Amino acid sequence: MHTLNQEVLDIVAANADANRETRQVAKESVQALKDCGFYRMMLPKQWGGLEHTPQAFFADQIALAEADMSTAWISGIIAVHAFQLAVMDEAAARDVYGDDPNTLVSSSYNPVGAKVAISDDGFMLSGRWGWSSGSEHCSWALLGGIVHG
Numbered sequence: 001m002h003t004l005n006q007e008v009l010d011i012v013a014a015n016a017d018a019n020r021e022t023r024q025v026a027k028e029s030v031q032a033l034k035d036c037g038f039y040r041m042m043l044p045k046q047w048g049g050l051e052h053t054p055q056a057f058f059a060d061q062i063a064l065a066e067a068d069m070s071t072a073w074i075s076g077i078i079a080v081h082a083f084q085l086a087v088m089d090e091a092a093a094r095d096v097y098g099d100d101p102n103t104l105v106s107s108s109y110n111p112v113g114a115k116v117a118i119s120d121d122g123f124m125l126s127g128r129w130g131w132s133s134g135s136e137h138c139s140w141a142l143l144g145g146i147v148h149g
Contacts, residue, residue: 003037009067016068043082048101074134081105106135109144116145
């Protein structure tokens with residue numbers, strides 16, 4: 001079962017040149033992918049996801065790349081975070097997807113200059129993280145940090 005349809009692929013393809021010129025994926029493309037459920041493909045059903053197989057996700061990812069590689073790049077990265085959150089403590093998925101299964105999540109695992117302090121409630125991170133493909137479209141971020149000791 002695929003989430004993409006020709007209408008969505010046409011929107012993505014129509015924005016490809018502008019994406020290259022602005023060096024940013026069009027909001028219209030991201031919204032079309034959100035509306036068709038692409039970003040929920042790997043999200044478990046309990047959080048409002050479609051819970052597709054990785055094979056179905058990869059097939060749609062290939063079709064998306066044929067329409068526009070830049071959109072496929074950021075969208076694949078964003079969409080796979082639903083799978084990552086699904087294998088974390090349930091509280092993480094509830095925090096991110098509890099109110100909105102269409103929440104988009106970016107990531108930056110390169111903790112340049114970041115500090116991690118251990119607290120009673122977990123970890124406190126501070127510092128700066130480098131680029132994160134597609135982050136301008138996301139309301140959450142998974143961040144990397146190094147814990148010593």
